[in-house]
Amino acid sequence: MSQVLLKGGRVIDPAQKLDATLDVLVDNGVIAAIGAAATSQARQAEVVDCGGKLVLPGLIDTHGHVYQYVTGRFGLNADQCGVQSGVTTIVDQGGPSCITIPGFRHYVAEPSATRVLAFISAYLVGGLEGHYYPDLYRPDCLDADATIRSIKANADLVKGIKAHAEIGGFARWGLDVMKIAAQIGRGAQLPLYIHFGQLWPKPQSGGLPVQPDCIFNQVVETLKPGDILAHPFSRHPGGFVEENGQLHPLVHEAVSRGLKIDVGHGSHFSFKTARIVLDAGVVPDTLGADMHGYNTHVPAPAGTPDSHPDEEHSFLGRTQFSLVSAMTSMLALGLPLDHVVAMATCNAAKMVGMEHEIGTLEVGRRADISVLDDRRGRWVLEDNEGTQVITDRMLSPLFCLRDGVRHDAVSPTLPLARAA
Template identity: 75%
Template structure:
């Protein structure tokens, strides 16, 4: 079956392409990209008018939580966050572990329309309820050899590892878990993705006193080039920004050593902190939505906590306040160029998971993963969960995507709704 995406603005940073082009898909592969493709080549194709829309390589969410059912309320349905939100690939950050990876493959990966990858949890139990039960996340709850073995046996699925460098963990058991995590990643030859910021329980609930400004340097010295530092724009202490409101002095040194930065938007994203980090000259490489069941309006299955710190610490509105595409809108509102924002969610994300030769570009012969967005002009308000607001004149909205040439409408009910500036029609 042929599909012709006609006349959209094609932005493909990996190919150096930005302009009005036609994209021809044939039998699930990219067959041609060009201006006014000849009728002899496009004969019989199903034509979709994409004028006024952005036609992009399939979007890659570098920070998902999609081990549905197994991780409790935390794990969202993959296709809800994936193809039904205009995203063709999800990377689950720390949901499956060496113990539960086989179930992740059988019950989620093989049964979802969205392509699913994993950064394996360093912990044996994986990402249960977003690390709500701290006794499950301590040094005795890791198995370095088993985790390395699992990753090497599943190279098509495991593209890295997830670990946490947060105040809660440091207060309980210092750097031991982080050192084991770094060892796992080094032995497997894969990147380590580091969560910065404060996870529950908070230090006041017990444990050693921790100076949050010392965490970044302790962690960075354990890491290798290609490892990923997440949540640079988090309002929580213990990351890129010191308590005094200034960029941590070792951030630029870490980047010079080859470490990468992923936004990992999440409910702790702060426009205020983002402005500080960006103004200091630190530009993230990749994006990542960090959506999960406690910052998204989904039913709570029986047995999940009645209240959860991540739900309590933001202004929960009964619906998600962000998605991967709305996070792209936030990056534009902060002043990042559109081409870089697209690269963050396409070719840069593909490099992060070592799949730049398969994903992240609309090269002829590649699998036809394509995301099509509406690029709307108007006046809207963007808000974070710290109470900051930013006004923007541009709103990106997913229209549909093609996953291996199969079309999916962006109809997920969890997608955010644009909020017009008061008194202005959007």
Template identity: 85%
Template sequence: MTQVLLKGGRVIDPAAGLDATLDILVDEARIAAIGPDLAATAPIAEIVDCKDKLVLPGLIDTHAHVYQYVTGRFGLNPDLCGVRSGVTTLVDQGGPSCITIPGFRHFIAAPSKTRVLAFISAYIVGGLEGHYYPDLYRPECLDAAATVKAAQANSDLVKGVKAHAEIGGFARWGLDVMKIASQIGRDARLPVYIHFGQLWPKPEHGGLPVNPDSIFNQVVETLKPGDILAHPFSRHPGGFVEENGRLHPLVPEAIARGLKVDVGHGSHFSFKTARIVLDAGVVPDTLGADMHGYNTHLPAPAGTPDSHPDEEHSFLGRTQFSLVSAMTSMLALGLPLDQVVRMVTSNAARMIGMEGELGTLKVGGVADISVLDDRRGRWVLEDNEGTQIVTDRMLTPVLCVRDGVRYDANSPSLPLARAA
């Protein structure tokens, strides 16, 4: 029998309305007890001192890229982004497709210590090299029927559909790809996760004229309640903020119609854009890190490209980040801790259709728990535009318990805090 006692931490579970100093006893893969001073009831448990630390439901990263090797440089090792970064569940966004989902299950999801789920790619090639070759993503390279079949046959793994609505694609194909992706989501009865902002450079010759401010409203018209609009804080045009620097007027209407918003941090995250969106009253529902091989400093597999063709938009990130550091950025932007915790726990669980099973702490429930340091001081945060802000609060992962097993947060991908 393996028991772990997380002792004396600040336990926060927004789904349960819980915020108190408590112990959590883990017995094998389940939570056996939650309460004050449980040491006497568990004399054989490994005691983990969590004083002055946050003890949260296992963190869920809603935007990961972890189809390692198959997606070339793009796909990272899932456990580096997952349990070794204090995160118990990853949702790969668009790595596997209808023709590669069996490999994703066998080589990624099954052996990983982290729980790995996926939003299946709307494109038959999936996320090869981070969508390096735009011509592979044209309308003729989608197979709606095959993608629906693959999603339904792998419903334990596939929790949604991934597609892109961005300037380079619109200059090539207009709205055609989005129409097919939206139909896949309807037929599979799954949410569609939409990337907004630049991904591919515009075609060198020809191409359709594109008004970046027209993309958002065209795409929203194709979507259904529960679909997810990603990258609201992107510095690229074609998304939540118009070229005039104001929130796109249809964003509030889209949210009122039941569409959801995921931060999808990534290397295109902008503090300036975030300020515009938040000041307009738009608060994202969920928070994904969007780490991948082009915006981290981890070694790349031999033979993969040195950079992405979208070079002018700094796809190669100079600032390291993680899901927990993205939580720090949300706090620095003024979001309350309870809201930020919801984004990576209960709201994320709802997004993937696992509300009540993940994203909460309950006796008898799965023992997925994240423990974070919550320090006070002065640190510099920087985005890839070079904008710097100073924060007085820094969250860093310490460890997590995934399915009852403890993992220390020792990933080489974790960023180092910069003192102000």
């Protein structure tokens, strides 16, 4: 493998507190040098002009759905969401289970050019068809012991557990599922990632009474430090923002207890909710795109449903998005660039317990590098509530190196920028 010299880009590596115009030399798939040493050590290197571009540690998408075909319409192609979108590592959230993790390893993780990890589903059925059938997710469809055994046998691949705390589930089973999921997290000594916001419609009859504003505090009481609260910017009730439009009073306490916050962007992302949360002084730690087959324009496998049963919260067709476009949304909300980069690099690496392997451009590490265009102008960003925000900065992926191998950003799922 020949040398590659990424020349003259703005190198931002929060893990090393780097933000400067520097050269980066890759040699045999490893970061060999940064700065003046990169130029002096280059020997017949392929020179790539990165002037005016951002050169970042390989981006890590903390929330993907890439168990393609096995999860029906729900699962996307890992490389389209990954290296073809400028992302070197993607974490599947809840696609595989203790039953289906062998297939996930063999058919998704091993053949993909993208590094694919998993937060294993707490449910025996995993993410089949995007959790289409609620009754498959009832308490007796979890097996804590079997899931813990599977996690320990697949420690290289499984970095956490995925569960759901939302209105439809609470109306069916109350807190019972969350208690079992928390037991799995403690037994495996891995973070539990909790989906907040609606997923299933309430049962038409026989359901338990649910007060959406009470879900958050019930769930937080079951969690341990390092567990992850997802979807802080969701437009759905039952999460970070109460029905009165105010931040839930337990959010700050949850953070002080050591719980982490991940922006699983998705089609439920709301600029209005984000404004409430950020103005209350709550800043998320990590960022995932949360793309899947119900919120992304991709051909669906034959015979799969046209829409999710929770019609109000499935694909509404206004937006396409990606991890990098989600970074643009974070910038438009006023988060500083260095924090946005940290969310998708070193913070995400800590979330999966791999901060000593990925998430930085430290010399000697494997060469996972993302190169982004960083344009100035005026563009319209729109969420699925129809709220529009004008931004003067647009990030878009150009290419990435995964273990030193170049992959151009050619995914058909990448969104097109809309000029203001």
